[in-house]
Amino acid sequence: xxxxxxxxxxxxxxxxxxxxxxxxxxxxxxxxxxxxxxxxxxxxxxxxxxxxxxxxxxxxxxxxxxxxxxxxxxxxxxxxxxxxxxxxxxxxxxxxxxxxxxxxxxxxxxxxxxxxxxxxxxxxxxxxxxxxxxxxxxxxxxxxxxxxxxxxxxxxxxxxxxxxx
Amino acid sequence: xxxxxxxxxxxxxxxxxxxxxxxxxxxxxxxxxxxxxxxxxxxxxxxxxxxxxxxxxxxxxxxxxxxxxxxxxxxxxxxxxxxxxxxxxxxxxxxxxxxxxxxxxxxxxxxxxxxxxxxxxxxxxxxxxxxxxxxxxxxxxxxxxxxxxxxxxxxxxxxxxxxxxxxxxxxxxxxxxxxxxxxxxxxxxxxxxxxxxxxxxxxxxxxxxxxxxxxxxxxxxxxxxxxxxxxxxxxxxxxxxxxxxxxxxxxxxxxxxxxxxxxxxxxxxxxxxxxxxxxxxxxxxxxxxxxxxxxxxxxxxxxxxxxxxxxxxxxxxxxxxxxxxxxxxxxxxxxxxxxxxxxxxxxxxxxxxxxxxxxxxxxxxxxxxxxxxxxxxxxxxxxxxxxx
Numbered sequence: 001x002x003x004x005x006x007x008x009x010x011x012x013x014x015x016x017x018x019x020x021x022x023x024x025x026x027x028x029x030x031x032x033x034x035x036x037x038x039x040x041x042x043x044x045x046x047x048x049x050x051x052x053x054x055x056x057x058x059x060x061x062x063x064x065x066x067x068x069x070x071x072x073x074x075x076x077x078x079x080x081x082x083x084x085x086x087x088x089x090x091x092x093x094x095x096x097x098x099x100x101x102x103x104x105x106x107x108x109x110x111x112x113x114x115x116x117x118x119x120x121x122x123x124x125x126x127x128x129x130x131x132x133x134x135x136x137x138x139x140x141x142x143x144x145x146x147x148x149x150x151x152x153x154x155x156x157x158x159x160x161x162x163x164x165x
Numbered sequence: 166x167x168x169x170x171x172x173x174x175x176x177x178x179x180x181x182x183x184x185x186x187x188x189x190x191x192x193x194x195x196x197x198x199x200x201x202x203x204x205x206x207x208x209x210x211x212x213x214x215x216x217x218x219x220x221x222x223x224x225x226x227x228x229x230x231x232x233x234x235x236x237x238x239x240x241x242x243x244x245x246x247x248x249x250x251x252x253x254x255x256x257x258x259x260x261x262x263x264x265x266x267x268x269x270x271x272x273x274x275x276x277x278x279x280x281x282x283x284x285x286x287x288x289x290x291x292x293x294x295x296x297x298x299x300x301x302x303x304x305x306x307x308x309x310x311x312x313x314x315x316x317x318x319x320x321x322x323x324x325x326x327x328x329x330x331x332x333x334x335x336x337x338x339x340x341x342x343x344x345x346x347x348x349x350x351x352x353x354x355x356x357x358x359x360x361x362x363x364x365x366x367x368x369x370x371x372x373x374x375x376x377x378x379x380x381x382x383x384x385x386x387x388x389x390x391x392x393x394x395x396x397x398x399x400x401x402x403x404x405x406x407x408x409x410x411x412x413x414x415x416x417x418x419x420x421x422x423x424x425x426x427x428x429x430x431x432x433x434x435x436x437x438x439x440x441x442x443x444x445x446x447x448x449x450x451x452x453x454x455x456x457x458x459x460x461x462x463x464x465x466x467x468x469x470x471x472x473x474x475x476x477x478x479x480x481x482x483x484x485x486x487x488x489x490x491x492x493x494x495x496x497x498x499x500x501x502x503x504x505x506x507x508x509x510x511x512x513x514x515x516x517x518x519x520x521x522x523x524x525x526x527x528x529x530x531x532x533x534x535x536x537x538x539x540x541x542x543x544x545x546x547x548x549x550x551x552x553x
Contacts, residue, residue, distance in 0.1 A: 099342035101214045107291075107301040118298050126343025147296055157218060159205040159233060 088133065088140035095127045095137065105145060107152040112142040204374060206233040211300050215239040216376060220305035225447035225465045228494040228502055229280070229369055230308035237376045238285045238306060240348045240411075242340035244396050249380050254364070258334070258401035261325030268380055271366060274315035279361045279386050280496035282309045282467040286389035286416055286437050289533070289542025295426050297539040304445050304546070307467070309499050312365040312384045318358045321402070326354070330402035333357035335383050335394035350416070351407035352385055352392055356438075361386045361498070364397065386498035387470035389437045389540075391416050412436060418540055425535040440469030441543040442529055444476050444503070444521035451548040460507045462489070464546070467500035468523035478505040479518040483531070483545075486520065509552045520545045 083089050083102050096105060110118070115138050123129050129137060200210050202218065209219035218237040220230065249268050257263035285306035287299050300306075321333070334351040341347050356362060365384040366373060373379040378395030385392035391411065406412060417434035444466035449455060462480070466473045472495075477486040492502040509515070522528045533544040 099345070101212060103210070104212050104300070107211065108298055109296040109301075110298055111295070114298060125345045151291070152301070154219075155210050156199050156221075157202040157205045157208040157210050158199040159202045159208075 084144045086140050086144065088137050091130075091133050092137060092140060095129045096122070098128075099126070103152075103154070105141070107154070108141075108145050109147045109149055109151070110142065110145060111147060112138065115142040115145070204233055204376065205237065208234065208236075209303065209305065211302065215241055216243065217300050218376075219302055220308050222304050222445055222447045222464075223450065224305075225445060226463070226502070228492070228499070229310055232310070232369055232371070232374055232377070235308040235310060235368075235377065236283075236285065236306045238300075238390055239376075239395075240339060241342060241345060243375055244338040244340060247338070247375065247379060247396070252380050252398075254381065254397060254400065256320065256324045256400045256402075258403055259327040259330035260321075260402050261327060264324045266320070268366075271315055271320075271364065271381065274319050276313050276367075277316050277361070277363060278311055278313040279363060279384065280309065280311045280499040281384060281386040282307060282440075282498060282500040283390045283393065284440050284443075284467070286391055286540045287538070289544075290539035292542055292544070293425075293533060293535055293539040295535075297537060299539060306390075307445075307500075309465075309467075310368045311370065312363055313367040313370075314363045314365040314381065314384070316360060317362045317364055317383070317400075318360065320364055320400070321357065324402075326358075326402055329404050330354055332403040332406050334399075334401040334403050334407045335397060336399040336401070337378070337382075337394045338396035338398050346410035348394070348411055349407060349409050350391060350394060350411050351403060352388070353406075354402075356385060356388070359386075365393075387439050389416065389440060392438075406436070415538070416540070417538075419536050422534060423536060427537075429537055437540055439471075440467065441541045442466075442468040442471065442473070442521050442523040442525075442527040443543040443546075444473075444519040444529065445546050446517060446519050446548050449517070449548060449550050452550070453548075454551045454553065455509060457509050457512065457552050460509045460552075461504055462507050462517055462519075463502070463504040464519055465500040465502050466491075466519075466521040468521065468525070468527065470498070471523040471525040471527065472497065473501045473521055474524050475522040476501070476503040476505075477520045477522075478507070479520075480507050480509075480515055482516040483518055489519070512553050514549065514551050516547055516549050518545050518547045 083092055083097075083105065092105075093102075096102075108118075119127075119129065119134070119138050119141070200213060202208070202210070202213070202216065205218055207221065207224075209221055211217040211219055216237050216239045220234055220236045224230065224234045252268055254266045254271070255263070256266070285302060288302050288306035289304060290297060290299050291301040291303055317333070331354050332351040333354060334349060336347070336349045339348045363384040364381050365378075366381050368374070368377055373382060378397070381397045382395040383393045383397055413434075413436070414431055416437045417431070418437050419429045420433050420435055423429055445464050446462065447464040449460060449462065462478055466476045473491065476489040476491065478489050479486045487505065489503040489505040492504070495501055507517075520529045529543055529545045531545050533542045
């Protein structure tokens with residue numbers, strides 16, 4: 001059980017680190033052993049491992065907090081949120097992100113029929129979707145961005161460098 | 166009536182006393198994921214490409230919204246190059262003499278100013294259930310500014326509108342991606358000739374910024390924001406309403422109330438025009454924890470082409486209502502700031518509600534009129550707070 005918990009947490013951390021890297025370079029300096037190379041030991045040792053992981057994740061959370069010097073540096077416009085992993089991730093990026101950023105998708109919470117309408121509308125408007133990918137793309141969108149998912153939390157802008165009146 | 170200074174002092178004091186520290190901190194210390202958008206300060210980033218920025222409700226504390234805090238709604242890319250020297254506005258269609266104007270020509274026509282509350286038709290879309298597609302605006306796709314420029318009617322009169330001219334079409338310089346239909350819309354001739362409909366070149370006394378339509382935009386006061394086309398380049402007088410995506414199926418509302426989730430046939434809809442009656446609570450913030458004692462509940466209320474006559478506040482979830490004080494600053498198409506002194510007594514959780522009524526007798530409903538695109542959300546506003 002514990003190695004599984006560890007592996008999942010470690011994978012989650014890796015994903016968070018990749019996503020947060022543009023805003024928080026310090027995250028890349030934190031190294032956690034991979035699940036594969038982690039030696040199996042007794043229960044007590046695994047509890048210590050989890051404690052170590054909890055401390056590390058706490059440090060990560062603090063680094064990523066608004067009070068971190070790195071975090072206060074605004075991200076560039078190109079550091080937009082990305083699409084979730086999945087078989088259709090790359091094809092969704094090709095079809096959708098030519099015209100708009102991923103954030104437009106990340107904020108939607110729609111049923112499968114509603115996603116079908118959107119994909120068909122966008123295809124009519126120039127999104128390149130191979131007919132053989134049509135259903136899989138709708139599955140990908142309606143699974144990841146369904147009405148039961150928590151609301152997307154948008155960032156704020158920092159534009160104090162060129163204030164207009 | 167309270168003086169403007171009193172009103173602002175009350176709001177500032179309330180912000181400090183009433184636990185709005187989190188929002189102030191957010192403003193002072195940008196979030197980890199803050200994205201740099203020059204000239205736009207502390208806005209909620211709904212989209213960077215295309216730029217869609219929402220005004221946080223805590224900024225609803227100033228009758229005129231400073232331009233860096235004015236919401237931005239773009240349907241597509243902003244014009245990549247805009248040289249004011251090269252800019253031209255063509256006026257044709259059902260007119261006696263088609264004309265082309267440059268910026269210097271516009272500046273020679275008498276200027277008129279209108280303080281207008283501009284609201285995106287989709288403001289509040291994220292609050293609709295079931296959810297509907299589109300930019301998931303919270304409560305802040307709305308702001309108020311003093312717009313200035315020549316009256317559209319004065320410009321139309323230079324070309325001479327023929328009796329056959331019944332609608333006026335606007336085309337902007339938005340850069341269209343893929344095969345997306347261009348952003349072109351029209352308004353009826355009566356609204357186009359209204360004395361307050363402008364070709365606006367200025368906002369709060371300064372030339373328009375690029376996000377807001379530099380060098381000139383239509384300003385159709387009291388109507389949905391989409392009517393006020395930005396980066397204006399062509400005005401065409403038409404015999405009938407313009408036919409195109411942004412007139413139909415977009416920006417239309419069901420003729421009859423529909424059950425949430427129901428499909429609506431295009432022939433059972435009409436184009437959106439004037440805004441609804443609506444109020445929003447700017448403070449205290451939703452989720453705030455306050456100390457018992459004096460709490461200033463405050464916000465803004467607007468009603469499109471009508472005037473706000475009353476804002477009522479409930480601090481007990483809607484059982485009893487009390488009138489808020491309307492701030493003295495007002496103009497026909499502009500929102501009214503309002504405030505209500507509440508003495509928060511017992512410890513506990515409270516739901517504060519605000520409900521506006523206008524000069525047409527319209528009052529905010531307790532539940533929104535759901536529609537497939539989530540337009541004109543105007544249900545009674547609410548925040549939940551804790552008093553200790």
